[in-house]
Amino acid sequence: MEEMSQKLIQPIIWPANPPDLNPIEAVWDRMKNYIQLHHPNLGDGKQRTLDSLRKILKEAWNSLSPEDLVRLTESQPARFQAVTDADGRTTRYQGLKIFQPHDQIQG
Numbered sequence: 001m002e003e004m005s006q007k008l009i010q011p012i013i014w015p016a017n018p019p020d021l022n023p024i025e026a027v028w029d030r031m032k033n034y035i036q037l038h039h040p041n042l043g044d045g046k047q048r049t050l051d052s053l054r055k056i057l058k059e060a061w062n063s064l065s066p067e068d069l070v071r072l073t074e075s076q077p078a079r080f081q082a083v084t085d086a087d088g089r090t091t092r093y094q095g096l097k098i099f100q101p102h103d104q105i106q107g
Contacts, residue, residue, distance in 0.1 A: 020083050020091045023072045030068075031060040 019025040035042060039056055042048070082091040 020079050021076075023076065023079075026072055027064065027069075030064065031057070034060040034063045 035056060038059070042056065079091075083089075085091075
């Protein structure tokens with residue numbers, strides 16, 4: 001830190017695990033919700049083949065439109081601002097708002 005200070009380099013304070021700053025967290029959550037909605041029996045304890053699980057994951061991924069991902073990317077400045085306003089603490093910012101409701105998804 002001292003060497004950085006001598007070179008006039010200012011470190012950025014970054015939260016240790018910033019889900020508010022990590023857009024992929026919203027994607028994972030969306031995919032999880034899609035799978036729970038469209039494959040409610042998946043957690044029934046029955047064994048599944050790796051291929052069937054891959055198919056379900058691809059289906060969940062494909063439920064995301066390019067527009068959804070653009071909106072998620074465009075939400076990044078608001079995420080940074082929310083974390084800044086909260087002094088680096090977790091925020092109530094919900095990146096999932098950028099996605100269309102599940103009932104509008106064609107599956």
